[in-house]
Amino acid sequence: QTVCAADGAFPLPSLTNGVYYSGPNGTGDLLVGTIPVSNTPQTVYIFAAGTLAGCSSESSFTVTFISVEADELSDVEECTRYFLPEIAVGNVYYTGPGQTGTQLVAGQAVEESQTIYVSQGTPSSCYDETSFEVVINNCGIQKGISPNGDGLNDFFDLTAFDVRTLSIYNRYGKKVYSRGNYSNEWVGQSSGGDELPDGTYYFVIEFNNIEAKTGWIYINRER
Incomplete structure (x- = not known):
């Protein structure tokens, strides 16, 4: 007998003849x-003693409990897309509950806000399921910074993106700033730490998981 551990203890069927034991020939614990x-x-x-000495019969079966446990993933929030992480062997991604919707695979990009389900087993037998929310915000990249210490737009904030490298160029095409694994460190300074003059600059953002983006950003310390 193979049973799901989540269903709890296995009920022993009623017997018309014989007694349940944990050991052969009526040994071990009496099972009830x-x-x-x-x-x-x-x-x-299952041991059944006969009416005559030495006359008995016995049969046996094995109970095997199967445990299934779906991975639990935390809710996530991204700007453009979310790549599904690796999950344990036997776990499967679906877009609907009960293994409905579309089956997804680790490494696949989710580009719309939705609930993702992780399941293990099959709904008709041993089964477990969890879910998590993916929120895609379609964040925009800001057009300016005003690093004057007022707490508003003081830095170029890319913390919502998975940035590999940020490079800043002046209007003459000279690279004035570059940083790997960037999040929000640029406040209008050069790579050497000098304050750059107000004006328009151009950026190249290289991401770890999407195509690079280019654009412009303005420094205005007066605002």
Whole structure:
């Protein structure tokens, strides 16, 4: 007998003849009612003593409990897309509950806000399912910074993006700033730490998971 651990103890069927034991030939523990959940298979013996000395019969079966547990992932929020991470063997992504909708695979990009379901097993047998929310904000890249210490737009904020490298160029095409694994460190300074003059600059943002973006950004310290 193979049963789901999540269903709890295995109920022993009623017998018309014989008694349940944990050992052969009427040895071990007398089993009554149920077999508790266990990580190891348990052999159950049905022993029936005859009316004559030495005359008896016995049969047995094994109860194996199967545990299934779907991975639990935290809700996520991204600007453009979210790449599904690797999950444990036997776990599967779906866009609908109960293994409905579209099956997804690790590494696949989710580009719209939705609920993603992680399942293990099959709904008709041993089954477990979890879910998490993916929120895609379609964040824009700001057009200016005003690094004057007022707490508003003081830095070029790319923390919502997975940035590999940020490069800043002046209007003459000279690179004036560059940083790897960038998040929000640029406040209008050069790579050497000098304050850059107000004006329009151009950026190249290289991401870890999407195509690079280019554009412009304005420094205005008076605002």
